Amino acid sequence: MTDETNASDACVVGVDFGTLSGRAVVVRVRDGAELGTAVHEYRHGVVDRVLPVTGEALPPEWALQVPADYLDVLRFAVPQAVEAAGVGAKQVIGIGTDFTACTMVPVTVDGTPLCELPEYERNPHAYVKLWRHHAAQPQADRINDLARQRKEPWLPRYGGLISSEWEFAKGLQVLEEAPEVYDAMARWVEAADWIIWQLTGVYTRNACTAGYKGILQDGAYPGEEFLAELNPKFATFVKDKLDHPLSALGDKAGTLTTKAAELTGLPEGIAVAVGNVDAHVTAPAAQAVEPGQMVAIMGTSTCHVMSGDVLREVPGMCGVVDGGIIKGLWGYEAGQSGVGDIFAWFVNNQVPPAYHDEACERGISVHELLSELAATQAVGEHGLVALDWHSGNRSVLVDHELSGVVLGQTLATKAEDVYRALLEATAFGTRVIVDAFTDAGVPVTELVIAGGLTKNTLLMQIYSDVTDLPLSVIGSAQGPALGSAIHAAVAAGAYEDVRAAAKAMGSVRRNVFTPIPDNVDAYERLFLEYQELHDHFGRGGNDVMRRLRKLRRDALEGKN
Ligand SMILES: Nc1ncnc2c1ncn2[C@@H]1O[C@H](COP(=O)(O)OP(=O)(O)O)[C@@H](O)[C@H]1O
Numbered sequence: 001m002t003d004e005t006n007a008s009d010a011c012v013v014g015v016d017f018g019t020l021s022g023r024a025v026v027v028r029v030r031d032g033a034e035l036g037t038a039v040h041e042y043r044h045g046v047v048d049r050v051l052p053v054t055g056e057a058l059p060p061e062w063a064l065q066v067p068a069d070y071l072d073v074l075r076f077a078v079p080q081a082v083e084a085a086g087v088g089a090k091q092v093i094g095i096g097t098d099f100t101a102c103t104m105v106p107v108t109v110d111g112t113p114l115c116e117l118p119e120y121e122r123n124p125h126a127y128v129k130l131w132r133h134h135a136a137q138p139q140a141d142r143i144n145d146l147a148r149q150r151k152e153p154w155l156p157r158y159g160g161l162i163s164s165e166w167e168f169a170k171g172l173q174v175l176e177e178a179p180e181v182y183d184a185m186a187r188w189v190e191a192a193d194w195i196i197w198q199l200t201g202v203y204t205r206n207a208c209t210a211g212y213k214g215i216l217q218d219g220a221y222p223g224e225e226f227l228a229e230l231n232p233k234f235a236t237f238v239k240d241k242l243d244h245p246l247s248a249l250g251d252k253a254g255t256l257t258t259k260a261a262e263l264t265g266l267p268e269g270i271a272v273a274v275g276n277v278d279a280h281v282t283a284p285a286a287q288a289v290e291p292g293q294m295v296a297i298m299g300t301s302t303c304h305v306m307s308g309d310v311l312r313e314v315p316g317m318c319g320v321v322d323g324g325i326i327k328g329l330w331g332y333e334a335g336q337s338g339v340g341d342i343f344a345w346f347v348n349n350q351v352p353p354a355y356h357d358e359a360c361e362r363g364i365s366v367h368e369l370l371s372e373l374a375a376t377q378a379v380g381e382h383g384l385v386a387l388d389w390h391s392g393n394r395s396v397l398v399d400h401e402l403s404g405v406v407l408g409q410t411l412a413t414k415a416e417d418v419y420r421a422l423l424e425a426t427a428f429g430t431r432v433i434v435d436a437f438t439d440a441g442v443p444v445t446e447l448v449i450a451g452g453l454t455k456n457t458l459l460m461q462i463y464s465d466v467t468d469l470p471l472s473v474i475g476s477a478q479g480p481a482l483g484s485a486i487h488a489a490v491a492a493g494a495y496e497d498v499r500a501a502a503k504a505m506g507s508v509r510r511n512v513f514t515p516i517p518d519n520v521d522a523y524e525r526l527f528l529e530y531q532e533l534h535d536h537f538g539r540g541g542n543d544v545m546r547r548l549r550k551l552r553r554d555a556l557e558g559k560n
């Protein structure tokens with residue numbers, strides 16, 4: 001703390017790098033008061049259709065980002081948040097960040113993203129592969145098949161399957177489709193760590209993403225023999241591109257460099273916390289750091305995180321990592337790859353103009369209009385059941401070749417009916433996850449909801465009814481950014497550990513939504529139908545979704 005800074009005025013900055021934008025929040029260290037906030041939309045958003053530089057169409061399932069967009073968040077949102085807070089920059093004693101996880105940046109030895117070099121800017125593989133880049137599914141399938149065959153000990157720690165979203169599947173895809181990019185990349189870096197590199201000038205690898213997305217268990221990655229069997233040139237992937245000493249969550253990664261101080265307007269030399277993940281960082285912000293408290297961070301996707309005092313292998317979970325959320329406890333993670341994204345897809349592609357016009361006239365969003373209309377319905381009235389797999393299935397099936405379904409449509413089906421069925425489908429998806437944890441001996445006793453979707457009260461009530469659990473809601477509208485601020489406070493030495501900082505700075509409103517008994521019963525019947533469809537299409541009853549994906553790929557490649 002500087003001489004000019006009175007301890008009671010000290011602030012920290014938390015920055016949350018989401019899928020579409022980055023948000024900065026200035027938080028008072030002593031009580032977690034959020035003094036100012038600012039959002040910066042990524043200029044290129046999600047690059048999933050054409051590569052900006054060339055206009056070249058991207059293949060299906062691709063999702064890239066442009067790393068310069070992340071720096072713009074530091075350049076614009078951070079000073080704007082400080083200004084909005086009405087505090088002097090000198091009061092800021094630390095900065096912490098969180099990122100979408102397994103958003104991977106191929107970089108040179110000094111951290112320059114390959115896409116920023118003229119020789120690679122036209123190569124899509126030189127760009128950031130966003131967490132929801134799902135084009136590495138063939139590689140993920142091979143990794144899973146081989147790991148099963150060889151009985152790799154790490155596989156059960158990931159619920160029996162690793163995802164196409166993860167470091168190894170994406171890395172293997174780069175090797176096999178763009179060997180020149182693979183050779184040129186000195187490191188395969190989580191964006192969560194790349195941003196810390198930009199702030200401190202030093203590369204640190206956070207224990208959270210390394211454990212969940214980098215297949216690091218009990219101090220070891222998959223071995224060279226395993227990797228060589230996938231592809232001989234992949235044998236040294238860990239040694240050449242990945243391996244790096246780990247840094248624990250809440251630790252100080254370093255201090256803010258002169259360059260980063262100029263970029264952000266924050267004082268040079270303040271503490272920078274080790275990189276973290278948007279989902280995991282939210283648990284302390286919601287004061288949900290004890291076993292049984294599952295936090296669902298509901299935005300474009302949903303991540304479910306929960307600490308546990310026992311190690312269990314939960315089928316279909318994303319992973320379990322020692323200290324993955326809080327030091328001293330096992331951190332569990334599961335997730336749904338599409339939630340808000342599915343509602344957005346529906347609103348943007350399937351809703352007739354009259355709804356858009358009405359929403360516009362009333363000054364509300366189409367989401368709000370559809371939710372208002374759907375809220376008048378009794379459970380089951382629309383006669384529909386849907387599968388929430390428009391962005392594939394992360395938990396518990398771990399298969400991104402799966403796709404969405406709406407069953408039961410008739411000529412009388414309206415947009416609000418399908419919208420409600422999609423809301424419900426995502427709640428059923430969460431129910432499957434909650435049941436999987438409870439059945440595996442890691443019972444979920446409380447569901448705490450965070451993220452942008454908490455504002456939809458119909459959706460929240462549906463989740464409470466479908467899971468038959470009371471819902472607590474995080475007190476902050478900026479959960480991940482607040483969580484990052486909590487980690488910044490710990491890194492700056494203001495609190496002994498994340499637990500203590502969470503107690504002082506986090507907040508939660510308990511039992512905001514409670515199950516309505518009649519709805520619980522009605523949803524029980526609908527959930528059975530969901531399960532039937534879930535198992536039929538997701539567990540090999542009918543592989544039509546995979547066949548359709550192949551037909552699509554062949555058609556796009558002109559093979560049909
Ligand atoms: N009223 C609403 N009801 C349901 N979904 C909504 C509503 N408003 C926005 N959304 C969806 O919320 C998602 C954005 O969530 P948010 O938490 O803000 O973002 P992120 O996941 O990037 O952090 C978008 O996918 C959007 O479609």
Ligand SMILES: O=C(CO)[C@@H](O)[C@@H](O)COP(=O)(O)O
Binds near residue numbers: 020298
């Ligand atoms: O994968 C994870 C966490 O492990 C998330 O970062 C990813 O689902 C993105 O989350 P958002 O939808 O941007 O909140």
